[in-house]
Amino acid sequence: MDAVRAVAEPRRREILRLVWDAELSAGEIAERFDVTFGAVSQHLKVLRDSGLVTLRQEGKKRFYRADREAMGPLADYLQSMWAAKLDTLAELAEAAERVERGGPGHSEGASP
Structure with a gap:
């Protein structure tokens, strides 16, 4: 399977995001999902078969990390996609905080 088709699946994109900056064991990755370890x-x-992650084995444990260099331009695309999602999340959090503080858009004191 080619890399683009591999990242088309949302769980695989989430796995890549998890191992983007840190090496994680298969068990640590699986703990973050509501599906079986086998899935x-x-x-x-x-x-791994698509060349998107590297595998390092230590005893019985398997550790995975994103292979950004092997991804080429796909790495930049994924990183910008996650950054945009984080920006949106930050904007939503700031808006909720403004409402809690009684900032713009807050209707406290308005007549019914």
């Missing part, structure tokens, strides 16, 4: 393991295999 996460299959996603990891697709990512």
Whole structure:
């Protein structure tokens, strides 16, 4: 499977995001999902076979990390996509905080 088709699946994109800056064990990755370890393991295999993650084995543990260099331009696209989502989340959090403080858009004191 090519890299673009591999990242088309939302769980695989989330796995990539998790291992973007840090190496995680398969178990640590699986803990973050509401599917079986086997399902996460299959996603990891697709990512590995597509060259999107590297695998390091230490004893019985398997550790995964995004291989940004191998991704080429896809790495920039994924990073910008996650940054845009974080920007949106930050804007929503700031808006909620303004409402809690009684800032613009707050209707406290308005007549019914």
